[in-house]
Amino acid sequence: MESRYFTIHSHPQGLPSRDFFALESQALPELAADEVRVQNLWLSVDPYMRGRMDGVTTYVPPFNLGEPLEGAAIGEVLESRDERFTPGDRVVHMGGWRDVAQLPGDSLQALPDIDVPPQAFLGVLGMPGMTAWTGLNRIAQLKEGEHVLVSAASGAVGSLAVQLAKAKGCHVVGIAGAPEKLEWLESLGVSAVSYRGKDAQQLSADLKAASPDGFDVYYENVGGDCLEAALDNIRVGARIAVCGLIDSYNAETPTPGPSNLSRLLIRRARMEGFIILDAQNWEHYPEFLQEIGPLVARGELDYRETVEEGLERTPDAFLKLFEGGNTGKMLVRL
Amino acid sequence: MESRYFTIHSHPQGLPSRDFFALESQALPELAADEVRVQNLWLSVDPYMRGRMDGVTTYVPPFNLGEPLEGAAIGEVLESRDERFTPGDRVVHMGGWRDVAQLPGDSLQALPDIDVPPQAFLGVLGMPGMTAWTGLNRIAQLKEGEHVLVSAASGAVGSLAVQLAKAKGCHVVGIAGAPEKLEWLESLGVSAVSYRGKDAQQLSADLKAASPDGFDVYYENVGGDCLEAALDNIRVGARIAVCGLIDSYNAETPTPGPSNLSRLLIRRARMEGFIILDAQNWEHYPEFLQEIGPLVARGELDYRETVEEGLERTPDAFLKLFEGGNTGKMLVRL
Structure with a gap:
């Protein structure tokens, strides 16, 4: 199976241009033990990703040139060698900027059981x-x-x-x-x-x-x-x-x-x-979900989304973040 | 009795010059009820005083043009109409930049009973x-x-x-x-x-x-x-x-x-x-004295003083603060 993904081949100076991002593809190998293959449905683009393009470790490691970029994504399990996941499961993970992700099961989270659209877990509940x-x-x-x-x-x-x-x-x-x-x-x-x-x-x-x-x-x-x-x-x-x-x-x-x-x-x-992914912050995620999840399910938070359609538009979505081009969460729907 | 004091008659631009400070004198009135007259022995000059010369309230009110400047001082009671103080008592107060201060008793503190030179209460223990x-x-x-x-x-x-x-x-x-x-x-x-x-x-x-x-x-x-x-x-x-x-x-x-x-x-x-004189900070002063007082009395803190001699040198002492002219506490001895 092929995976199409975006990568970069050098470190940008200033705001990168659209053609700085290369759409490439690779044949995915057979699933190794404990791996899961996921069809992505929604990709997140976020301002912090700009920092990861500079080749310098700040609070997250930099993106590797020539390899798929990373980011939060929601997808559906296609195939699994991790017993915790079966085909059809909805999951959230960091294998974004691509259509099909293949990852160790440990790096996937099942979507919490709250009655909201799945992409909410990239935004208001993510x-x-x-x-x-x-x-x-x-x-x-x-x-x-x-x-x-x-x-x-x-x-x-x-x-x-x-x-x-x-x-x-x-x-x-x-x-x-x-x-x-x-x-x-x-x-x-x-x-x-x-x-x-x-x-x-x-x-x-x-x-x-x-x-x-x-x-x-x-x-x-x-x-x-x-x-x-x-x-x-x-x-x-x-x-x-x-x-x-x-x-x-x-x-x-x-x-x-x-x-x-x-x-x-x-x-x-x-x-x-503060950095939200630090353990001392992220460990409060269940508490956050418990408090804010019901508000979202009842429609009491007016969360907005700005959606670009199709994997090809991912760099455009990302660049709009720096141009004031989004209201609420910027997303790509595949 | 005369009091000689320093004042300013305008707000300085940048670092004031030596002759920006005017040495003036006034005849002190008879002591009012609850007032105390103090012969100053040591005056403190501190960087924060520069801010009080600008005529703008920041966290302390500005100095009033033409009135005696203020600052921490150690003195000896000359005369008292406050029953808590008798002539000869050593006190710390804010009537500095002058030789004789006349103040309400409520604005004086008796020096704590710790065996250190009195000016220590303007520096290491102040x-x-x-x-x-x-x-x-x-x-x-x-x-x-x-x-x-x-x-x-x-x-x-x-x-x-x-x-x-x-x-x-x-x-x-x-x-x-x-x-x-x-x-x-x-x-x-x-x-x-x-x-x-x-x-x-x-x-x-x-x-x-x-x-x-x-x-x-x-x-x-x-x-x-x-x-x-x-x-x-x-x-x-x-x-x-x-x-x-x-x-x-x-x-x-x-x-x-x-x-x-x-x-x-x-x-x-x-x-x-932080501002040390805020109540939520200063209320810990007894705790500080209890912890640090004994260290000072035993000579275990190497506190330095830079001393100018005579009331006339107070502006010079103050200006040296901005020229790196002091090691440790800058003081004026009267």
Whole structure:
């Protein structure tokens, strides 16, 4: 059986172009003991993948040039030599960027028994949802009724962070770009602030207008001017959960940080980075599923998806992440 | 009775010059009920005072133009209308930058009964010592045997932070400038690294040479290149206690922050500012005295003082803080 997959043959400088990604194929060998073959149905593309293209180990090993890229995916078992899986089982795994994956059974998880569409486990009930929940609750220790700011508030993680904060009775301000994203945020009861055409100072003034008393928690996905504007508006004892800094992922030279880091001191604030796949975070996944799963099954979380059709469109889906091209979770349907 | 004091008549731009400070005098009124008159013996000058000269409330109210500047001081009671104090008592208070202070009794503290020279309560057993102890233990949650980096490591706070960390069995690297400061640090068993003539990249390489495995805790007094070089060298789970950012206190325009804040994310690190006079910090002062007082009384902490003689030299003492002119606590003896 053939597997078609995307790979890269060099490390990109800046934002890669569409043709930087090569679609190749290989004949899959017979299944070895404990291996499982999976027909992928949904692929996830995520900003963190950009870091894995640089050939440097950060918190995950880099992608290997010439080998299939990796990423979260949902698929259906075609054939199994692991007794825990039988053909037809729905599974989630990291063998994305390809149509057919062949993996050790240990690297597959059966989809949890919650009545939601399977791709929800790549988004609202997968890594992005878990990331929003962990950043707010465990890293920033959000309390009821606090003032919360979320950057990239209509993205896969941000769109859930704003809703989880709203569900906790918080006053929520979200930063986004496109008018339809701002509108959607407003429909959720979130005060939406556009970053477009603004420097840090202007953005800071608009955040102040949206929340004159400032922010207790800042959920950071972006960095750059968003961080500088947010620092201007933090309250005493504020917590900044650093989930991502997408502004810098494609920078070709180091870009300076905010000039107002002294706000951390003046406001006795805390800024903390976290990686959702670290054991001390991921071990709370069952707790997250138990709390958030029922909300999703009952339709109480308005999770959005932006879907590209067909394996061939995977690089396009990935590149859109850096162009503001998605509302909610960016997915590829095979 | 006359009180001679220093004041300022405008807000400085950048580092003020010596003649920016005016020595003036006033006749003190009769003591009101509950007031105490104190002959000052020792005055403290500290970097945070620069912030109070800007006319803006940060975490302390600004100095009032034309009124006596304020700061920690040790003195002897001359006359008292507060029954808790009698002439001859040694007290610590905030009526510094002057020779005679007249204050409500509520704003005085009797010196604790520990057998040390009185000025120790402005340094090793005062705010600087408490700041070092709090930053390491309560903010950074330092554990035995960890790798610790301290900037401004020969300053009032840094020189105590390095020793408290050594006493906890930690591997300690200190950043300082002058050769005699580096030598003194080495004599304490601290690996000393000079910042002089180096950009962030060179400093980073030297820190890596001094501690190839990086740092679990960074005690930050400086900011700028020190912060950037430190971020390059933090380990997974690192904690950065932000005590001060002296590099920026005299900046006339905002200076960009470090270009590598993404290290907080990659290393799942935490950066937290704190203000020692906040109630949740200062309430631990008795605990600090109980732990550190005996060490000082037994001569087990090598605390240094740099002393200027006479009230007239107070501005000179203050300005030296920004020129690397002090080892340990900067004091004025009257």
